[in-house]
Amino acid sequence: MPVRPRLKPISVVRRPSEVILVGRALEATYLDDADGSVTALLQVLSRGEHTVAELPDAMRGHGFEVTEAEMAGAVEALDEVGVLLRADADAGLDPATRRRHESNLRFYDLFAGLDRSAVDYHRDMAAADVLLLGAGGMGSGVLQALVGLGVGRVRLVDFDVVEEKNLARQFAYGRDDIGRRKVEAARDWVARYSPGTTVVEAVDERITDVADLRRLGAGASLVICAIDSPNDVHLLVNEACFALGVPYIAAGLQYSTMFYWSVEPGVSACRLCLELDREDESGGIPELLDRSVVLPAGRVNRATGPIAQLLAGYVTLEAGRYLTRTDPPVAAAVYHTVELADGMRTTRAEWARNPRCPLCAGAEEAR
Numbered sequence: 384m385p386v387r388p389r390l391k392p393i394s395v396v397r398r399p400s401e402v403i404l405v406g407r408a409l410e411a412t413y414l415d416d417a418d419g420s421v422t423a424l425l426q427v428l429s430r431g432e433h434t435v436a437e438l439p440d441a442m443r444g445h446g447f448e449v450t451e452a453e454m455a456g457a458v459e460a461l462d463e464v465g466v467l468l469r470a471d472a473d474a475g476l477d478p479a480t481r482r483r484h485e486s487n488l489r490f491y492d493l494f495a496g497l498d499r500s501a502v503d504y505h506r507d508m509a510a511a512d513v514l515l516l517g518a519g520g521m522g523s524g525v526l527q528a529l530v531g532l533g534v535g536r537v538r539l540v541d542f543d544v545v546e547e548k549n550l551a552r553q554f555a556y557g558r559d560d561i562g563r564r565k566v567e568a569a570r571d572w573v574a575r576y577s578p579g580t581t582v583v584e585a586v587d588e589r590i591t592d593v594a595d596l597r598r599l600g601a602g603a604s605l606v607i608c609a610i611d612s613p614n615d616v617h618l619l620v621n622e623a624c625f626a627l628g629v630p631y632i633a634a635g636l637q638y639s640t641m642f643y644w645s646v647e648p649g650v651s652a653c654r655l656c657l658e659l660d661r662e663d664e665s666g667g668i669p670e671l672l673d674r675s676v677v678l679p680a681g682r683v684n685r686a687t688g689p690i691a692q693l694l695a696g697y698v699t700l701e702a703g704r705y706l707t708r709t710d711p712p713v714a715a716a717v718y719h720t721v722e723l724a725d726g727m728r729t730t731r732a733e734w735a736r737n738p739r740c741p742l743c744a745g746a747e748e749a750r
């Protein structure tokens with residue numbers, strides 16, 4: 384079926400000899416338009432009714448004689464700027480799915496173009512299979528956000544039961560769930576909330592080593608680490624994800640600092656690289672990443688509901704980037720923090736591959 388390009392719902396501002404397209408919040412594209420033909424084309428494209436071959440006729444209605452080749456060139460240029468969509472792309476989904484995922488589709492529109500539609504991104508999400516470690520403060524929030532996005536499958540791993548104190552922030556559970564296994568209560572929540580869009584495989588077990596993770600993660604598209612034990616969990620997940628060839632995202636709260644980061648094995652630097660950097664005292668690592676613990680703070684959970692939700696939001700947005708490739712992951716080997724006790728100040732610090740990292744060296748050789 385020939386594509387009918389349609390202008391995204393963006394602001395178009397007309398000035399004497401130019402047109403300004405105002406798309407994303409901070410971006411504007413300036414186009415010369417001395418004779419008004421660009422404005423006319425944008426008006427035609429805003430209706431999304433014509434194929435490229437039909438555009439010369441439509442432009443004639445606005446008093447402009449143009450060739451199909453000129454229109455093809457103009458459409459290609461506008462698509463490169465990121466302001467065009469395939470007009471009838473949503474028709475690829477049944478009406479119930481369209482209604483259920485309306486805002487997800489409109490979010491994907493931000494990144495869609497003539498070659499890849501919002502529906503294509505949605506289908507990637509629906510085909511995704513995520514290993515989610517932990518159904519606690521952050522994990523249960525991530526689960527809820529993934530289900531909202533219509534992720535195809537979640538393998539949820541946890542060994543805890545729901546306690547009264549969890550109700551401050553674990554909104555997938557209610558009073559009736561107190562004493563139940565979290566994985567079972569979470570699976571029930573998913574079934575009640577959005578039957579048919581997600582299959583949750585509930586695994587009631589404690590992670591102890593890399594072998595557990597390799598077994599649980601085989602065939603997954605992404606791993607999300609929302610647990611903080613055992614102590615070296617990040618290194619275990621890092622190693623397992625290298626073996627599986629699967630990216631992972633981790634996050635948490637340390638004292639008053641929220642943090643999240645991700646690793647794409649073989650592409651970005653990995654968590655072991657960061658540990659080795661910390662060992663190489665002269666490694667020139669950013670001060671932010673240099674955190675050798677002298678006195679461990681002890682396990683105090685300060686994560687209130689909004690903190691858990693904010694972290695889950697950051698993590699799930701990053702998950703969406705890996706699963707749909709709307710845009711590149713923003714936290715791959717980049718340590719993001721939000722400082723709750725300092726005006727919500729955010730920081731980001733990249734780390735590089737450490738030459739001593741055997742995992743990254745192995746991935747380099749395998750290329």
Ligand SMILES: [Zn+2]
Pocket residue numbers: 652653654655656736737740741742743744
């Ligand atoms: Zn590495």
